[in-house]
Amino acid sequence: MTELTKLTIAEARAKLTAKEISAVELTDAYLAAIEAVNPVINAYVTVTPEKAREMAKASDARIAAGKAGALEGIPLGIKDLFATRDVHTQACSHILDGFKPKYESTVSQNLWDDGAVMLGKLNMDEFAMGSSNESSYYGPVINPWKAEGSNQQLVPGGSSGGSAAAVAAQLCAGATATDTGGSIRQPAAFTGTVGIKPTYGRCSRWGIVAFASSLDQAGPIARDVRDCAIMLKSMASVDAKDTTSVDLPVPDYEAAIGQSLKGMKIGIPNEYRVDGMPEEIEKVWQQGMQWLKDAGAEIVNISLPHTKYALPAYYIVAPAEASSNLARYDGVRYGLRVDGKDIVDMYEKTRAAGFGTEVKRRIMIGTYVLSAGYYDAYYLQAQKVRTLIKRDFEIAFANGVDAILTPATPSSAFGIADEDLASDPVKMYLNDIFTVTVNMAGLPGMSVPAGLDHKGLPLGLQLIGKPFDEETLFKTAHVIEQAAGTFSPKKWW
Amino acid sequence: MSVDLATVKRVARLARLAVSEEEAQKMMGELNGILGFVEQLSEVNVKDVEPMTSVTPMVMRKRDDVVTDGDKADDIVANAPATTENFFMVPKVVE
Numbered sequence: 001m002t003e004l005t006k007l008t009i010a011e012a013r014a015k016l017t018a019k020e021i022s023a024v025e026l027t028d029a030y031l032a033a034i035e036a037v038n039p040v041i042n043a044y045v046t047v048t049p050e051k052a053r054e055m056a057k058a059s060d061a062r063i064a065a066g067k068a069g070a071l072e073g074i075p076l077g078i079k080d081l082f083a084t085r086d087v088h089t090q091a092c093s094h095i096l097d098g099f100k101p102k103y104e105s106t107v108s109q110n111l112w113d114d115g116a117v118m119l120g121k122l123n124m125d126e127f128a129m130g131s132s133n134e135s136s137y138y139g140p141v142i143n144p145w146k147a148e149g150s151n152q153q154l155v156p157g158g159s160s161g162g163s164a165a166a167v168a169a170q171l172c173a174g175a176t177a178t179d180t181g182g183s184i185r186q187p188a189a190f191t192g193t194v195g196i197k198p199t200y201g202r203c204s205r206w207g208i209v210a211f212a213s214s215l216d217q218a219g220p221i222a223r224d225v226r227d228c229a230i231m232l233k234s235m236a237s238v239d240a241k242d243t244t245s246v247d248l249p250v251p252d253y254e255a256a257i258g259q260s261l262k263g264m265k266i267g268i269p270n271e272y273r274v275d276g277m278p279e280e281i282e283k284v285w286q287q288g289m290q291w292l293k294d295a296g297a298e299i300v301n302i303s304l305p306h307t308k309y310a311l312p313a314y315y316i317v318a319p320a321e322a323s324s325n326l327a328r329y330d331g332v333r334y335g336l337r338v339d340g341k342d343i344v345d346m347y348e349k350t351r352a353a354g355f356g357t358e359v360k361r362r363i364m365i366g367t368y369v370l371s372a373g374y375y376d377a378y379y380l381q382a383q384k385v386r387t388l389i390k391r392d393f394e395i396a397f398a399n400g401v402d403a404i405l406t407p408a409t410p411s412s413a414f415g416i417a418d419e420d421l422a423s424d425p426v427k428m429y430l431n432d433i434f435t436v437t438v439n440m441a442g443l444p445g446m447s448v449p450a451g452l453d454h455k456g457l458p459l460g461l462q463l464i465g466k467p468f469d470e471e472t473l474f475k476t477a478h479v480i481e482q483a484a485g486t487f488s489p490k491k492w493w
Numbered sequence: 494m495s496v497d498l499a500t501v502k503r504v505a506r507l508a509r510l511a512v513s514e515e516e517a518q519k520m521m522g523e524l525n526g527i528l529g530f531v532e533q534l535s536e537v538n539v540k541d542v543e544p545m546t547s548v549t550p551m552v553m554r555k556r557d558d559v560v561t562d563g564d565k566a567d568d569i570v571a572n573a574p575a576t577t578e579n580f581f582m583v584p585k586v587v588e
Binding site for chain 1: 500504507508509512520530531532535539543544545546548555565568571573574584585
């Protein structure tokens with residue numbers, strides 16, 4: 001049975017279509033794996049076995065009737081940020097204590113409409129604020145990867161740490177995730193999985209708990225490039241319920257895989273060489289350039305001069321939007337309530353008890369930068385810098401660059417409860433230094449594993465594309481994957 | 494720019510977050526760390542640069558002003574900590 005959890009989505013799809021396996025068998029294999037492994041990894045905060053078996057049974061019936069959808073019978077994990085009808089949806093926060101929505105997010109509904117099976121809800125940083133999955137109310141996720149000869153527990157990255165760990169440990173065939181500053185790409189890089197944050201507007205944000213509305217975007221984390229292409233095709237849609245969702249046809253991303261890179265120009269931004277970056281990251285980057293060159297692409301140096309300002313601008317824009325979005329948690333309509341002597345006291349006590357440290361910190365920053373007298377100096381300045389960051393990319397693309405290749409993260413996975421990072425929030429924020437520019441500019445970005453470091457831990461490369469040109473990312477990432485191979489952790493659990 | 498303890502408490506009040514003296518002290522240090530980090534933005538020349546309002550240039554889609562949903566009061570109050578007859582219950586606000 002455990003062999004079934006080794007199948008990629010594409011492989012499982014073929015076996016299901018050929019009726020070599022049933023959706024119920026596949027789902028049962030994953031449920032058994034979750035039961036055995038989740039107590040150690042903590043990737044799922046809730047498992048929905050009955051719902052999963054019921055959905056799998058319906059899938060088998062549709063397959064038998066010749067009415068299979070694109071993801072028929074494929075068992076998926078859903079990040080706790082997505083609203084799932086009558087199922088635990090708390091953004092891994094205590095303030096949404098007991099919340100079970102009466103509605104379904106558009107992205108998850110799209111997946112169920114295509115026949116996918118829900119295994120449960122995945123752990124994450126509280127309200128998607130974090131880079132290590134340590135800010136979850138449900139405790140940290142343990143990275144399935146360990147350094148060679150070491151027993152130290154490592155973080156899976158964040159905020160989609162549960163999604164990345166569940167995919168890497170084969171506790172789901174693929175997972176939904178979201179990315180506001182790197183929350184898909186950084187955990188994918190830390191776990192040897194593939195993740196894509198599509199262009200802003202490609203997936204509907206409706207029913208996804210809002211963090212920073214101008215930056216949030218949903219995307220998949222999966223075991224390989226093809227599986228990501230299959231999942232994104234189903235997740236993306238235009239949606240009347242999200243005015244920022246884009247009315248463009250969703251391409252067949254899978255068809256881009258295997259296409260030639262001949263004549264393509266890949267940009268290499270010099271600004272992505274940062275102080276203190278390990279030599280190994282530079283090496284894997286150079287290796288990536290060589291692979292693309294061997295595949296017929298031309299490598300060109302480009303400049304994105306405002307790169308260093310992306311992270312500070314992000315730490316104004318994202319908390320500002322978060323402080324506004326999180327104002328709705330007041331103990332009245334849903335979630336936790338702590339009684340007080342009057343209504344304001346009730347609000348203050350509820351929010352103090354319900355939000356964790358990192359979330360409070362960002363609400364405070366956001367409230368401060370939006371408060372009277374500081375708006376122009378902080379928020380307006382940051383939004384102007386954001387225009388310049390986007391312009392840097394526009395100039396590069398106007399000069400003929402088709403995609404940009406960078407490292408995904410400035411290091412491999414670090415230890416749980418790293419004291420150095422815990423004592424200085426800004427140090428933790430620096431994890432997103434290579435990914436955050438993409439959110440600021442609304443572009444698509446993809447992380448693909450490219451090798452292992454000297455500790456035997458995965459390192460990822462990031463590809464950045466033009467708006468709505470995810471197909472170029474899929475075909476380019478596939479070339480890297482073909483050259484680098486795929487990476488799985490050694491089982492220690 | 495840096496914040497003092499009184500500012501931290503004022504912002505916490507604006508954000509409706511109860512903070513203890515000790516928490517406010519700790520927050521002050523962390524907020525100043527972050528504000529120090531973002532300070533570098535002031536060195537960017539933003540003369541004649543428009544602030545970004547939308548990452549993808551698009552006209553906001555508007556729907557017709559018609560009722561498309563409703564009659565689900567039970568669903569709306571289903572998750573509330575305190576309700577009565579489909580009303581949200583809150584502490585007394587008018588004496």
